[in-house]
Amino acid sequence: MANLWSGRFEKGMDELVEKFNASILFDQRMYACDIQGSIAHVTMLSEQGIVTPEEKDKIIAGLLDIKRRVDEGKLTFTVKDEDIHMAVEGNLIKDLGETGKRLHTARSRNDQVAVDTRLYLKEQIHQLLENLAYLQRVLLEKAEEYADQISIGFTHMQHAQPVTIGFHLMAYFQMFRRDMERLTDTLGRVDWCPLGSCALAGTTLPINRQRTAELLGFAHVTENAMDSVSDRDYALEFLSDASISMMHLSRLAEEFVYWNSQEFSYISIDDSFCTGSSIMPQKKNPDMAELLRGKVGRVYGDLMQLLTVMKGTPLAYNKDFQEDKEGLFDAIDTWRDSLRIFAKMIEKTTFRMDMIQANLSKGFLNATDIAEHFVKQGIPFREAHEIVGKMVKYCEHHGCDFDRLDAKAFQEIDSRITPDKLPDLSMEGCVNARVSFGGTAPSEVRRQIQVGREWLDSMAL
Ligand code: ARG
Numbered sequence: 001m002a003n004l005w006s007g008r009f010e011k012g013m014d015e016l017v018e019k020f021n022a023s024i025l026f027d028q029r030m031y032a033c034d035i036q037g038s039i040a041h042v043t044m045l046s047e048q049g050i051v052t053p054e055e056k057d058k059i060i061a062g063l064l065d066i067k068r069r070v071d072e073g074k075l076t077f078t079v080k081d082e083d084i085h086m087a088v089e090g091n092l093i094k095d096l097g098e099t100g101k102r103l104h105t106a107r108s109r110n111d112q113v114a115v116d117t118r119l120y121l122k123e124q125i126h127q128l129l130e131n132l133a134y135l136q137r138v139l140l141e142k143a144e145e146y147a148d149q150i151s152i153g154f155t156h157m158q159h160a161q162p163v164t165i166g167f168h169l170m171a172y173f174q175m176f177r178r179d180m181e182r183l184t185d186t187l188g189r190v191d192w193c194p195l196g197s198c199a200l201a202g203t204t205l206p207i208n209r210q211r212t213a214e215l216l217g218f219a220h221v222t223e224n225a226m227d228s229v230s231d232r233d234y235a236l237e238f239l240s241d242a243s244i245s246m247m248h249l250s251r252l253a254e255e256f257v258y259w260n261s262q263e264f265s266y267i268s269i270d271d272s273f274c275t276g277s278s279i280m281p282q283k284k285n286p287d288m289a290e291l292l293r294g295k296v297g298r299v300y301g302d303l304m305q306l307l308t309v310m311k312g313t314p315l316a317y318n319k320d321f322q323e324d325k326e327g328l329f330d331a332i333d334t335w336r337d338s339l340r341i342f343a344k345m346i347e348k349t350t351f352r353m354d355m356i357q358a359n360l361s362k363g364f365l366n367a368t369d370i371a372e373h374f375v376k377q378g379i380p381f382r383e384a385h386e387i388v389g390k391m392v393k394y395c396e397h398h399g400c401d402f403d404r405l406d407a408k409a410f411q412e413i414d415s416r417i418t419p420d421k422l423p424d425l426s427m428e429g430c431v432n433a434r435v436s437f438g439g440t441a442p443s444e445v446r447r448q449i450q451v452g453r454e455w456l457d458s459m460a461l
Helices: 015-021 024-047 053-071 084-102 109-145 165-190 209-216 225-230 233-259 287-310 319-347 353-360 367-376 381-398 407-413 427-433 442-458
Strands: 150-155 158-164
Touching: 024 053, 024 084, 024 109, 024 209, 024 319, 053 084, 084 109, 109 165, 109 225, 109 233, 109 319, 109 442, 150 165, 150 353, 150 427, 158 165, 158 427, 165 233, 165 442, 233 287, 233 319, 287 319, 367 381, 367 427, 381 407, 427 442
Parallel strands: none
Antiparallel strands: 150 158
């Protein structure tokens, strides 16, 4: 089939050019969106009297037939088809003859590719929100299960203060909540219809862009044709949402990797999410968590690639923009699969409380609690901090814990302090007392879970 733009050409394309120029091998995944766009477009054209109702009916039937054949794997494409827009239209003309040639009226591939990508992205965003919601439900359930279980909170990877595992998991819930909110905001900016912008400047034909947008379920119609065909910031925004969320996943992945190490052994990951070694028979490796940590690199790469492609491109459409799709699709697939895998992996992971318990006594996790106790007795916090620092030094020197300090030791450290009336310094006591809003006390964690659950339900996913 000759190219649909062959009028002013005397020669066909060089074979290398044909391959280099084609986007069909990756943009064919948008075939259903391309056909949906064409059906809306031709419906509007007939309502405006630009094509006849009979032509419209024939074209729609032809498009649906192409869709069916692609769905069933009976129609496949090669680089000769160039891109999905040419492939669908070319087949339509092959099937319908003259009538098929009326479809590409008052539109261009420039607005067509923009509408296809936006339609496709809208669909994918809805699905990703569902994947995120599933992960959130898993986190809420695990947080509930471990709302009272105490573990070690770190800063600088050093023992800091005791926290509940539910609390730790709810920290991730907040990150993914913001990811969901960001993605929902992005959806609002993807939801603008560029179709009818044509090549760059609109058309002399009496089209109705509002109607096409309405038929396609878009919330808005883009304002400026030149911007509509050359804007890719909706894709960039999506890629930055994906990058931030993958970064969040990678932090959890990293925690899984070291929690699973022999040194920690805080968790046990289900066998079905681990792999073995080809040489060391004893190994059970947390490959999924490691892979997730690694996959973030791809998604950052996708973002950087498109930022770089777009930089300095003049208005309006440039072929450079064809380079937006592979990275976008890669980020969609990677983010979706990562969310799915992680949700399932967390679901099947248990915390080894015996191993965690064995480490709780190390590192003076209750030091801040003692300092706060002295504050309650009227000592300024800075001084209380200093006093407890000396207590730690004393204990380290004598190889003991706070509970071994006697009245004499207290007096030696500071004349204002005595071991009397010390609060419950057990890990449970410390955790239960941290009831400040957003704190780690089980009662507070249950409140966070409740608020999280209500918010998630309000997303109706
Ligand atoms: N395959 C092209 C892309 O992805 C479609 C638009 C082509 N437009 C053009 N004027 N050559 O950007």
